[in-house]
Amino acid sequence: MDCRFDEDQVSFRAEMRRWAEKVLAPHYQTDDKTARFRPQLASDLANMGLTALRIPEEYGGQGASAVVAGIAAEEVGRADVNAGYLIINTALIGDIIVRNATDEQKAAWLPGFATGEIVPCICVTEPGHGTDAANLELKAVPGGDGWRLHGEKTSITLGMAATHAVVLARTGGPGARGVSAFWVDMSNEKISRAPFDDLGSRAIGRASLHFDGVPVTRAELIGLEGDGFVSVMQGFDYPRAVIGLLCLGAAQASPDEALQWARDREAFGQPIGKFQGVSFPLAESATYIRGARHVCYEALWLKDNELEHSAEAAMANFWAPRLSTEVIHQCLLTLGHLAYSTESPIGQRLRDVIGLEIGDGTAQVSKLVISRGLLGRAYAP
Numbered sequence: 001m002d003c004r005f006d007e008d009q010v011s012f013r014a015e016m017r018r019w020a021e022k023v024l025a026p027h028y029q030t031d032d033k034t035a036r037f038r039p040q041l042a043s044d045l046a047n048m049g050l051t052a053l054r055i056p057e058e059y060g061g062q063g064a065s066a067v068v069a070g071i072a073a074e075e076v077g078r079a080d081v082n083a084g085y086l087i088i089n090t091a092l093i094g095d096i097i098v099r100n101a102t103d104e105q106k107a108a109w110l111p112g113f114a115t116g117e118i119v120p121c122i123c124v125t126e127p128g129h130g131t132d133a134a135n136l137e138l139k140a141v142p143g144g145d146g147w148r149l150h151g152e153k154t155s156i157t158l159g160m161a162a163t164h165a166v167v168l169a170r171t172g173g174p175g176a177r178g179v180s181a182f183w184v185d186m187s188n189e190k191i192s193r194a195p196f197d198d199l200g201s202r203a204i205g206r207a208s209l210h211f212d213g214v215p216v217t218r219a220e221l222i223g224l225e226g227d228g229f230v231s232v233m234q235g236f237d238y239p240r241a242v243i244g245l246l247c248l249g250a251a252q253a254s255p256d257e258a259l260q261w262a263r264d265r266e267a268f269g270q271p272i273g274k275f276q277g278v279s280f281p282l283a284e285s286a287t288y289i290r291g292a293r294h295v296c297y298e299a300l301w302l303k304d305n306e307l308e309h310s311a312e313a314a315m316a317n318f319w320a321p322r323l324s325t326e327v328i329h330q331c332l333l334t335l336g337h338l339a340y341s342t343e344s345p346i347g348q349r350l351r352d353v354i355g356l357e358i359g360d361g362t363a364q365v366s367k368l369v370i371s372r373g374l375l376g377r378a379y380a381p
């Protein structure tokens with residue numbers, strides 16, 4: 001067994017850390033205050049190859065391993081967890097297209113990911129269906145040389161900024177097998193968008209999207225009719241471990257600051273790190289972060305080696321965002337009143353990371369996957 005990253009991965013991490021610190025970190029808090037997506041962010045990430053990490057080189061991508069995508073997310077998360085949404089969305093949606101689209105569709109759509117011209121979003125959730133997504137209602141009504149989309153999607157990350165969307169719509173009967181996936185140009189005038197006023201990740205934003213008879217053709221159907229739900233849900237797999245690392249990157253930035261504070265800040269005539277009440281939570285954070293990182297990278301390594309990794313990805317999905325929230329909260333307390341001010345990035349990190357406890361499926365869904373693996377379907381919820 002060898003738990004070390006190889007030389008290329010170590011230098012990629014160092015390059016990412018330098019770049020994210022210089023290019024992303026200075027905008028982390030100002031972007032939150034303006035609460036608007038900054039288009040330069042997509043160009044900056046695209047210039048570093050981060051919007052097409054997992055896309056094959058023949059379509060302009062990096063053809064990177066899942067482990068490398070995890071390293072990128074972790075380092076970006078340390079500087080600006082919100083910028084990581086572009087890594088996650090492009091990896092998730094890029095993978096769905098790579099696995100299910102035709103060669104013509106890939107050639108038409110994927111190069112735009114690499115240049116940053118395409119900012120994609122994924123539209124699954126509806127007002128009446130979140131976890132219960134297989135029963136979604138947005139209708140694809142046959143018409144013209146394809147369908148017309150009628151209905152509402154909600155809670156869509158990058159919904160206000162996206163240029164294109166993968167939309168799940170009902171083309172057939174009830175349940176998952178009646179659902180198909182479509183590639184939709186978001187500039188269509190029959191789409192209207194309404195933003196959420198969110199607690200966190202305000203520079204990325206979520207939106208509700210109304211589809212009022214939006215035409216889609218057969219050339220925009222991804223995969224086979226009726227296969228959309230399964231192909232999209234299969235995409236929500238190893239990216240969960242990438243999301244875990246994005247959160248852990250954000251979490252790790254806080255103990256770094258708290259450790260320095262524990263050395264510098266004095267109370268009762270000594271550095272506060274001398275008090276066990278201060279140093280033990282830092283020791284616990286370091287231990288838990290290390291454990292969760294191992295789970296995330298194990299899931300990604302298994303994926304790269306074409307081994308079963310659903311349980312590990314599910315463990316990463318529920319544990320890493322939760323742990324990150326707890327670690328950031330604890331560090332805020334260690335830094336005291338100063339960290340409660342909006343001058344400090346710690347409170348913002350807390351607000352931002354909480355969203356990822358829900359965003360890609362809740363902890364309960366992940367625990368369902370894990371418990372089914374442990375008990376067998378016949379004995380699990």
Ligand SMILES: Cc1cc2nc3c(=O)[nH]c(=O)nc-3n(C[C@H](O)[C@H](O)[C@H](O)COP(=O)(O)OP(=O)(O)OC[C@H]3O[C@@H](n4cnc5c(N)ncnc54)[C@H](O)[C@@H]3O)c2cc1C
Pocket residue numbers: 121122123124125129130131132154155156157158201206355356358359360361362363364365
């Ligand atoms: C920051 C953020 C970003 C998001 N981005 C996107 C996006 O880009 N695209 C998109 O389509 N959606 C997105 N979502 C929506 C997200 O996928 C849903 O919020 C999520 O699937 C849960 O659905 P819900 O919020 O409707 O909760 P519900 O499904 O109503 O669940 C409410 C509660 O009940 C629990 N619950 C439900 N069913 C079960 C069960 N069977 N067993 C145990 N517990 C259960 C849930 O875990 C949850 O705690 C985003 C959400 C957030 C917060």
